Amino acid sequence: MLDYFLKKNIDQLNEKGYQFILGVRIKDEENQKKKKKKKKILSLNIQENNPKEIKHKNGRLIITHSSKRQKKRL
Numbered sequence: 001m002l003d004y005f006l007k008k009n010i011d012q013l014n015e016k017g018y019q020f021i022l023g024v025r026i027k028d029e030e031n032q033k034k035k036k037k038k039k040k041i042l043s044l045n046i047q048e049n050n051p052k053e054i055k056h057k058n059g060r061l062i063i064t065h066s067s068k069r070q071k072k073r074l
Helices: 001-014 031-042 067-073
Strands: 052-056 059-063
Touching: none
Parallel strands: none
Antiparallel strands: 052 059
16 A cells, blocks of 8 residues: 555655656565565675665665664664
């Protein structure tokens, strides 16, 4: 359900011509499609201050790593 609302909001932003950045965290996902996406992102071996970019159906994903945030979550 959340994916539906997120996609709807993204579509509305695109229709109005807005440029935007969405921030998300990689979490444990139950959906098989999301598990594949998470595995692909984690396989990029992202280092601090060295973001990676991958194509996405809604634009592009820019993926970063923060050891400071990682320490907070542990």
